Amino acid sequence: MKKYFNILRKCQLFDGIDDNDLFKMLTCLGAKVIEFDKKYTIIAEQSKATYLGIVLSGSADVVQIDYYGNRSILSKVLTSEIFAEAFACAGVQSIPISVIANEPSEIMLIDASHILHTCSNNCGFHQQLIFNLMKILANKNLEFYERIEITSKRTTREKLLTYLGLQAKRAGSNQFYIPFNRQDLADYLEVDRSGLSAEISKLRQEGVLNSRKNQFELL
Amino acid sequence: MKKYFNILRKCQLFDGIDDNDLFKMLTCLGAKVIEFDKKYTIIAEQSKATYLGIVLSGSADVVQIDYYGNRSILSKVLTSEIFAEAFACAGVQSIPISVIANEPSEIMLIDASHILHTCSNNCGFHQQLIFNLMKILANKNLEFYERIEITSKRTTREKLLTYLGLQAKRAGSNQFYIPFNRQDLADYLEVDRSGLSAEISKLRQEGVLNSRKNQFELL
């Protein structure tokens, strides 16, 4: 477990918890680590909302697939980030999304009820974890507002430019990398992949941007 | 303040707080009540994220308007529900949405920092409020997942049917009222109003649904 401490220290869930307590806490929480290969399902749609997950290495996608087979990427989860906490905290019966490993990944799973309910050992860290969860959930909410700002645009061009604008702002530079390939970006923006490729080409011709693979530059 | 107690008891933020403590608590939190007429701005975009709000009477819309003037309705806030808590809890500099009164409404505003930080009076209720906020934020996250499930559909018809299906499920009946007029529904589904009207007419002709104003029946 100790080999993950450098990652866990960066995880917002453990803000304000000092290293000495972390190991004890993980034991008390019954945290377990599982490895997933690329494309493997970490959390399956319609399963029970028991666990929240932390990405120790690799990355994962939170996706939704409707009955026509159309895929939406709801969010990307990178190393040291947490996922599925909303379902576990809200105590839903059936999870409406899937979480899929994006590459070979090590995932820590924690039974959320162990965090939310005081344990018999009377550990003192529950309050801190609940406060951290509250912060994390508030920030996830903000991510959704951002995503809606993007996907509420009516054209592929507008969605793309809104997305790229936000990424540039985040990177603090007109040159930046995005964490998506074309199909994934299309599934995030809720548009057709081929139309997206065409739009990127057009914007390049118009001199609005440069791009090479997943590197973009706004001009 | 006491006249609002029946509403406040229904507000999730005060779950587990007993009536005797509620009044004291509201004073300690510096809660204030303000009335807003229809269409008045309760929280303005780009303002500082200081307050969270509770609807004591009436209702409000959380909206986003882009530089083309296109309006999105992100969510509807009904009596006894809470809004803007994510921005206050996450401590953002500038709020990316506006909250607009949908009818004459009484709104309670609470400075979120008074909830998140223990006060000098050393009140014992902060932990409970933070736990409640965590629950509320988790549930708001679920609402977003639902909204994305709806708006990720590519056609007006699919968006509408997905939305109506969820409403029917929620109502536990094929007959139900929706809280939107046509324009508002279009702004929630992210589609064109006239196209939405046309689609509803077509579905009625096809025998898929009945509707009269904001009452719908799925057949």
Place this chain on the structure above:
DNA sequence: GAAATTCTGTTGAATTTTCAACAAAACGGA
């Protein structure tokens, strides 16, 4: 109760997206 305002449904044209199919490029494994 009349007038003014708001809301809803309809229509056709212009724009845009989706879909399917294919070829070129990039990537990964043996």
Place this chain on the structure above:
DNA sequence: TCCGTTTTGTTGAAAATTCAACAGAATTTC
């Protein structure tokens, strides 16, 4: 390095959306 697989870009046709304009219905205001 070669081969098979995956990813990306292109294209044209079909389908759907948006936009603008208008008329009738419903609602509000005075």
